[in-house]
Amino acid sequence: MARNNNYDILNSTNTTDSNTYNDEITNLLQNHEGTVSVAPITQSHWVPNQMRDYCANLNCKKKFTIIERRHHCRICGEIFCGSCSNYKRRLSPTANYHVNGQLYRPEAQAMGTMTNLMQDYTRFQRQMRDERVLIRSGSVTRSEVDGKLNKSPSVAALLHAEITRLIDGFRGMISSSSLVTSAKLFLNSFNGIPEWQKSNNWMPITASKHCCGCAKEFSFIRKNRHCRVCGALICAECSSEDLLLYVPNESSDKYNVKWSIINDFGCPSSEPTICIYLRVCTECQSALSNLLVHQAECNEKQVQVKVKETDAEKFFKEISAIHNKLASIKAKVQESLPKYQKSIESMGINSGSPKSSPNIQNNIQALAKLQIDISDELSSFILSLQPLKNIKSQNSTQNKLLECVKMGSIKFYYDNITVFRNMKIRLENAVPxxxxxxxxxxxxxxxxxxxxxxxxxxxxxxxxxxxxxxxxxxxxxxxxxxxxxxxxxxxxxxxxxxxxxxxxxxxxxxxxxxxxxxxxxxxxxxxxxxxxxxxxxxxxxxxxxxxxxxxxxxxxxxxxxxxxxxxxxxxxxxxxxxxxxxxxxxxxxx
Incomplete structure (x- = not known):
């Protein structure tokens, strides 16, 4: 069943402009060291007061008077009455959603698109996708896949096979009427997981009592779920419903099914009429993200564009180098965060415990090192983002690819810096x-x-x-x-x-x-x-x-x-x- 809240504020109209992404990347660099940015929120996108005499909400249209004052939505910049803008969200200085930002006033519609953004912050990556799924399937060994996700044809072949299975299954659900299709998807959501969503490596519920991602035990609160790509049993923290199967709204063929990852390469700017969201583990999501980069590069080579071949090669060389560097840092962050959390959980220090005991001193040094490592990795991530501002695209395909890299990177930073800061708060509450x-x-x-x-x-x-x-x-x-x-x-x-x-x-x-x-x-x-x-x-x-x-x-x-x-x-x-x-x-x- 399609859900609008999967399209968060990063896909709203005020962030699709290239300059806005560049401003956000610059803002990350300027405010990384602070918990909450002290920079004032931008007003560059605000509609001037004299241009609106009525509330911009089409269902309201209340006339502004001396008593009924104008109020600007900090996200979209439009002008609304007090009743239609009686909400507050935490925003960054560039008017993008930021869980550690300061409270500002958005209008109701903008508020509604972010209702579930607080979910699934603690997503941890125990291993790369190939170190779990491929080894379990027996198709390759650990040494063959270690660090070679983008280069291994067996990995790409396996991912293509699983995605093809999902596309074919979704295509079979599509009716000639979009209304009938939506009804079928809604009814099927109550009938369990359809067979076409189950991979060849589908793990039975009884196969494991622990999450394959974070190794935490399943319980009444931590329920077990299946990744629709690899079939592994995972928890909500190690997965998300970010795999999108859809039919493009502009397509005349109702069976022309595409796939994408939310807030990643090729993701539609607005929710398609015919679509479904599938759960995917963090390892598979990372692997699919790399596959999308590879497919975009291949598609670009097949399309006849009005630019010199050398310009296209230069663009992909530059963006691939930055993407690979960012992916390397992402892997380090996702490896360090679970270690940091585990170290916090294992502190076990009471106020009466002597600070000089060897065990406590070792824990203190380990925590300090992990805290430094994560800080350095996030700082390196921000610095590695800066060259994206200087890359110029020559056509719409390249521009879409570039904006997706920026958008996904900004979202990764916000998600993980918030997890890191929440862990530090937890540490403060856990020790004397x-x-x-x-x-x-x-x-x-x-x-x-x-x-x-x-x-x-x-x-x-x-x-x-x-x-x-x-x-x-x-x-x-x-x-x-x-x-x-x-x-x-x-x-x-x-x-x-x-x-x-x-x-x-x-x-x-x-x-x-x-x-x-x-x-x-x-x-x-x-x-x-x-x-x-x-x-x-x-x-x-x-x-x-x-x-x-x-x-x-x-x-x-x-x-x-x-x-x-x-x-x-x-x-x-x-x-x-x-x-x-x-x-x-x-x-x-x-």
Whole structure:
């Protein structure tokens, strides 16, 4: 049975514009370190007051007077009377839904499209789709599918077979009348799961008492459900009804069934008249998302477009590189979040427990590390999103693909940053204040420690390259004040924890020596260095430094509490501005 609430605010009319997606991506970068954004909500899409004398609700049309005032919907920008806009939702500064945003007034219709957005936040991914479904089916081994989801033809063949089964089954449900089709779908929803929705690997209800995704035991509250693609038994947290089978509204053929993932590539901008939503586990959803990318690229090659072939190849090369990087970070986030949750659940600390016991200290260090890892992964995700703003599409197919990448990425960030913050709140409620202080102290120490190491390594790499390629130490002089500030704040942090600072610095020096030998932050191309000489190396270092300094700054803000390391945060922010000015002076294009 079709349900309108599957089309959330990311598919509303005010977000389909490319500039709006770009504004949202920029907003994520600017406000990532805060729990709630302090930026004011945009009013750029508001309808001017003088253009409306009556309420925009067609069922109301109340005339505005001195008593009946005008009220703007913060989502769509239209003007309504007080009765038709007596609702509030949490929105981001770009007027998109955000569960941690501030409360603003939308009108009733916009409110209704978001009634179920609070569901299924805690969706965790235990393994990739191929590490469970394919191995269970016996078609491939673990080593054959590990990290090769997009490249393995057996994976694509299996997914195609399952999707074809669902499409054929849905096509059999379609009648010549859309009204009859809707009635049949409604009646079938009371008759259990139809046979055409069951995969060849369908797990019987008695096959497992635990979810195949998160391994939690099924209960009266945590009911078991089936993924319609792989047939696995999963819970609501590890699945969603985001697999859409539909007939395009513009299609003259009522049996022309298509499929898509909600808020992903090729998803219709509005709910089709003839459609059905099927439950899919998070692993299958990830695999199907990759398949949609591959299909879009193949379709583009088959369509005759009025652009040069080299332009199309460049577009797909750029968007594929970003998509693959984002997918890699998504996998890390979805792997780290369940570990973080498990660590919180296993704390088991009472207010009378000694903080110095080895078990508690190990738990504190593990929690601190996971908290840092997740913060860094989400920061990297936001920074990896930024290049999407610079990609230009040449036709409607490319534009739709690009907007779907942006839309899906923004939704992923909002979903997972909310899960992460809710877990931190749960941690605060689960442990005594003194233990929570110890955890945050460990996080703060690692935050300023990482900042100092990266800044120090950046200076050392620049000095090495400047001596090798004979250019001035200008950039090192610009970075040096930031290094000094972070050193002072690191020293204060280590000393406050009653740790040996001299020993700590010796450990850092040893680590930096290893980093300079094995893991450089800036790696100029050997080919371009031989062709262009020292000028290329210098300009490349400036360009790369701007990205690195921004990343170091965002990670420090995301890791540490807002009142800590203000000197380093200010120095990094100022350093980023100076490097950006140096880059612009040389007219370097990213």
């Amino acid at each position: 204040p003194e233990v929570l202080t110890e955890i945050q102290s460990e996080v703060n120490k690692n935050a300023i420690n990482g900042t100092y190491i990266y800044v120090k390594q950046l200076i050392m790499e620049y000095l090495i390259l400047s001596q090798l390629h004979h250019f001035q130490n200008e950039l090192a002089d610009v970075i040096l004040p930031c290094e000094k500030v972070s050193f002072i704040e690191l020293q204060k942090c280590i000393t406050a924890r009653n740790e040996d600072f001299s020993k700590h610095i010796n450990t850092i020096d040893t680590f930096l020596k290893y980093q300079l030998e094995q893991n450089r932050l800036v790696k100029p191309s050997k080919r371009l260095t031989s062709q262009c000489g020292s000028s290329y190396v210098y300009e490349f270092f400036i360009q790369r430094s701007e990205v690195l300094v921004m990343q170091i700054y965002r990670q420090l803000c995301a890791r540490s509490t807002s009142s800590k390391f203000l000197g380093s945060k200010k120095a990094l922010s100022e350093l980023n501005v100076k490097i950006a000015q140096m880059r612009k002076a040389m007219s370097i294009d990213f």
